[in-house]
Amino acid sequence: MVTKAIASYRMKSLDETLSQLSKEDCQLIAGGTDLMVQRKSPRGAPGRFDKPVVFIDHLKELKQIYRVNQDIHIGACCTYSEMMEHHLIPNILKKAMKEIAAPAIRNRGTIGGNICNASPAGDTLPLLYIFNAKIRLRSAKGERAAEIRDFIQGPRKVDRLKDELVTEIILPEVPEVQPYFVFEKVANRRADAITKISFAGSMRWDEGRIQDARLAFGAVGPTIVRAADIEQKLVGQAFPLNDKVIDGIVAEFESLLKPIDDHRSTGVYRKTVALNLLRHFLEVRA
């Protein structure tokens, strides 16, 4: 097998990295835990990369976690292990990260990589949708931010220009006291397994009425599924929810969710489990 030599860059700073991206179309590599699987060659041969690669995992500008007022900023190259140890990361996200792969992958894999790989089975994604996460991007020309639901467009498809990289993920207006949160991942086993179906929900109530409700499903379509119009039907309902309201919400998602059969599961299994997880979440008592 003939392999073509490619250039690789490991710049000292974010500015130098962005300058390189403005000159040449390059493949960004953060932890490499998705890419090295996707681009793997037969044993002993280098990965199948067809353009210059730029390593970004070491850039300290992409590894900060900090709070500005109520917003939590997470550097795109923070690894799962780093985030799980940081006091600003919400506990529910830590719970989801604990269920990702095994420690070796958690020491390499990054939140930016999980987002930019844009797999509907990505385990941080349902919660990032629930948090209404914003994706901050930079190029040598400037900066912009996008809502996660607009940034992720389909499996391995994100709204990123060739000269841009994701610098931060912002969780806006995270309250000190978290609402009722659930994250459930269903896979072949408890650890080191890829998701067949995932569900994240959050609900806040006060004086017997629902104030806010958010519901997100992973691995039931090309992107994470959230439906603002269905969530809105929960707002103002008496808490705990009665069976009629719960049946109505489950029925709405029954028509909306259209999971497919693939090598990990069947559409019927995914839909059944997704609706069971939703019902269980909605049946919460204080």
Ligand SMILES: Cc1cc2nc3c(=O)[nH]c(=O)nc-3n(C[C@H](O)[C@H](O)[C@H](O)COP(=O)(O)OP(=O)(O)OC[C@H]3O[C@@H](n4cnc5c(N)ncnc54)[C@H](O)[C@@H]3O)c2cc1C
């Ligand atoms: C054994 C194994 C088990 C796994 N288990 C799980 C699991 O349980 N749950 C789960 O969700 N995932 C799992 N994964 C997938 C993977 O570990 C995660 O998706 C991880 O977060 C990817 O991050 P990374 O830094 O390694 O991404 P990389 O492989 O470096 O990059 C992935 C993609 O994102 C792009 N990218 C990365 N960072 C940026 C950035 N800052 N700006 C723009 N583009 C960027 C890259 O160019 C590439 O296209 C597993 C992988 C392996 C190998």
